[in-house]
Amino acid sequence: MGGHNATLIIEVTVLVLAIFLGIEVISKVPTLLHTPLMSGTNAIHGIVIVGAIFVAGAHQQDTLIQIIGFIAVVLASANVVGGFVVTDRMLEMFKKREPKKQADETDAK
Amino acid sequence: MNENLSNLLYLISIASFILALKFLSSPATARRGNQIGAAGMVLAIAVTLAKDGLDTGTYWLIAIAALIGSAIGVVGARKVKMTAMPQMVALFNGVGGGAVxxxxxxxxxxxxxxHVGPTWDISLAIGVSGLIGSVSFAGSIIAFAKLQELIHGRPITYPGQKIVNLAILGAGIGLAIAIAAGYQATWALIVELILALAFGVLFVLPIGGADMPVVISLLNAFTGIAAxxxxxELGSNVLIVSGMLVGASGTLLTLMMGRAMNRSIGNVLFGAFGQIQAGVGEAGPAASGAVRSTSAEDVAIMLAYARKVIIVPGYGLAVAQAQHNVRELADELERRNVEVVYAIHPVxxxxxxxxxVLLAEANVPYTALKEMEEVNPEFPQAEVALVIGANDVTNPAARSNPASPIYGMPILDVDKAQAIVVMKRSMRPGFAGIDNELYLDPKCMMLFGDAKESVIKLLSAVKAL
Structure with missing residues (x-):
């Protein structure tokens, strides 16, 4: 039981640090990139695909779990692949001003 | 692969997600950031499949499921029009919540x-992730349906709505607590999930289409927290860190969006905004007929001989798919040594x-796009402010009229430009459903018509000069 609690405390520690990290990393993102950012973070929570694989790949499951696991992998992989591809499509379009133009703009912050 | 090695490799995935978010902070590095994130995700999936303790006999099923999901994802992501981006994000978010x-x-x-009986912390995690994941799934689907106009975008309300919603949520939370406290029956979780789904639907229905992006951002954070x-549940650090990164950053992003609209998140979620405004709009100064309309030729002359023109694009421009034509117009003006900048309101x-994103699609360099705080002091120097399909974000009532529902919302100071040209289809009010007193300003001229046709006419008129 001590081992279990120790693991839990480490997990909670990691969780709290991740909260601060998430806030810190995002606070410098300009409005310009809010839409790709939303879509990019959206792709990252597709990490639940790891959980979906655990469920679908577990030993000796009953049929119900097999079906649930299958659907979970479908949903999670749509989340991951769709999220990253659509973000890439957006970001691909962000281009700097061509050098021929005079530098009349300050950099977009 | 043993536990220590796999955890070490997961740490690389975690680091790549953090780097991805960090690189997203600048347009120059954002795309690389996204690619780093994708690479980290591929690594996490590979490590999971290589771990000890999984039944390799099931891998063909997992492969089929992943192929189906990826196909849906790729087709959706490639086919979606840039104007439909918000609902696409909602949909991808929803499926993630459903998976959780x-x-x-x-x-x-x-x-x-x-018959192992989960420990309290694991059952608590199960109750929480099931609850939040289901709310996110159902809420995102409704948000998608509203933005896609499958169901009406207007707030749907009925008497006692909040009490019903609260009761459903309360019952769901009650079951989650019972599960955490050790009550063990699959049906309890199933009922909890159904209640959470119902709550997700009911809680998004009363929110108007204009506020939907804030809701999507919030649900995005929800899915992160649920993950x-x-x-x-699974004792997996990579899920805890990645999920919480998204949960925390998504929450902050939601608050930032609310601030840009000068609305508290509570007001967005429970205010049924559009409804209140419909009434106020009637009382506005609308149909007083004091607006002046103008012709493309007159506007062309103003633009061609100006030193500085500020273009204020709005959703109307995107709907008319006029981004490319606007860019051509700006190019033509720049050839005539007119300085052209785009004023972008945060919302x-x-x-x-x-x-x-929409202007980037039309090859407008992001360095020509100026954010509100940066561009507002420049309006007095602009000979012409060209408002294309934008409305509420230019309404001076937000500064001057405490009775207006958008009072206090930061706006673009279009009325400080030396002349204002508004391109608009008709005098219909904007998304917030209120009239814009900018149109009654003596400096303001209206160029009625479809945004795309008007811009094309303007372009040929400028070229003819």
Whole structure:
């Protein structure tokens, strides 16, 4: 039981640090990139695909779990692949001003 | 692969997600950031499949499921029009939430079936991730349907709505607590999930289409938090950290969006904004007929001989698919040594940053796009402010009229330009459903018509000069 609690405390520690990290990393993102950012973070929570694989790949499951696991992998992989591809499509379009133009703009912050 | 090695490799995935978010802070590095994130995700999936303790006999099923999901994802992501981006994000977010809820259900069912009985922290995580994941799934689907106009975008309200919603949520939370406290029955979780789904639907229905991006951002954070909770279920640090990164950053992003609209998140979620405004709009100065309309030729002369023109694009421009024509017009003006900048309101388009994406699609360099704080002091120097399909974000009532529902919202100071040209289809009010007193300003001229046709006419008129 001590081992279990120790693991839990480490997990909670990691969780709290991740909260601060998430806030810190995002606070410098300009409005310009809010839409790709939303879509990019959206792709990252597709990490639940790891959980979906655990469920679908577990030993000796009953049929119900097999079906649930299958659907979970479908949903999670749509989340991951769709999220990253659509973000890439957006970001691909962000281009700097061509050098021929005079530098009349300050950099977009 | 043993536990220590796999955890070490997961750490690389975690680091890549953090780097991805960090690189997203600048347009120059954002795309690389996204690619780093994708690489980290591929690594996490590969490590999971290589771990000890999984039944390799099931891998063909997992492969089929992943192929189906990826096909849906790729087709959706490639086909979606840039104007439809908010609902696409909602949909991808929703499926993620659904996956979290299903993982919770499967984990719970397994522990009960094996008579191991989950410890309190694991059952708590199951209850929480199931609840939040389901709310996110159902809410996102409704948000998608509203933005896609499958169901009406207007707030749907009925008497006693908040009490009903609260009761449903309360019952769901009650079941989650019972599960955490050790009550073991699969049906309890199933009922909890159904209640959470119902709550997700009911809580998004009363929210108007204009506020939907804030809701999507919030639900995005929800899915992140739910994924983190499922990390506790499975004892997986990579889920805890990645999920919580998204949960925390998504929450902050939601608050930032609210601030840009000068609305508290509570007001967005429970205010049924559009409804209140419909009434106020009637009382406005609308149809007083004091607006002046003008012709493309007159506007062309103003533009061609100006030194500085500020273009204020709005969603109307995107709907008319006029981004490319506007860019051509700006190019033509720049050839005539007119300085052209674009003034981007934080909520221009359908969600923050959406207009930047739409203009980027039309090859407008992002360095020509100026954010509100940066461009507002420049309006007095602009000979012409050209407002294309934008409305509420230019309404001076936000500064001057405390009775206006948008009072206090930061706006673009279009009325400080030396002349204003508004391109608009008709005098219909904007998304917030209120009239714009800018149109009654003596400096303001209206160029009525479809945004795309008007811009094309303007372009040929400028070229003819």
């Amino acid at each position: 809820a299903l993982v919770a259900l499967a984990e719970y069912h397994n522990t009960i079936r094996e 983190a909770a499922s990390g506790f 221009a388009g359908r969600m923050p940053g959406h207009m930047n």
